[in-house]
Amino acid sequence: QVQLLQSGAEVKKPGASVKISCKTSGYTLSSYSMYWVRQAPGQGLEWIAWISAGNDNTKSSPRLKGRVSVKRDTSAKIVDMELTGLTPEDTAVYYCARGEWGKLDQWGQGTLVSVSS
């Protein structure tokens, strides 16, 4: 069955960077886009990035002003998301989710990133 397994929780200082991995199984990674979504404590869902199927085209949230990047390693079946210039406002649970045309049909379990001095 399709599974998305994310790396573990992270604690970071302001100004640092964080990389979260999403290990996939049960399907062909290059056949689907991957979305990254985050949820701050007690808040709603926020889309942060997308990498397309096949040609690795990427988009990211205008709110993050170029601080986020997404890369895919097809051979390792992993998609990584890196967020730089962390602030306490980046404290959230981060999810990877497989999708096509906005239909996010499989989600990772979530990774908590805490940013505090």
Added chain:
Amino acid sequence: QSVLTQPPSASGTPGQRVTISCSGSDSNIGGNTVNWYQQLPGTAPKLLMFNNNQRPSGVPDRFSGSKSGTSASLAINGLQSEDEADYYCAAWDDTLNGHYVFGTGTRVTVL
């Protein structure tokens, strides 16, 4: 700040019908399909509806979706206790080089 507006809460007794609205604009709902997600407390979101009104396998048919113009709605017929959750609409937005947007979220309470 989300560009898709939902009511913060909705409620009903078991067996009742509950509807959740999602208001957007021409650049998102007006020109793209709408998806809905259900998030139970402490869990990852789950796809509930895609392409405006299509249910993934395993989603009960008491859930239905619709879209008209720049608005969409999710209906729950025959509300059950296990439907108590947060619900989010979402769609691609064609502005700013394209970005995906979620609604503000609606908490459904079963009284």
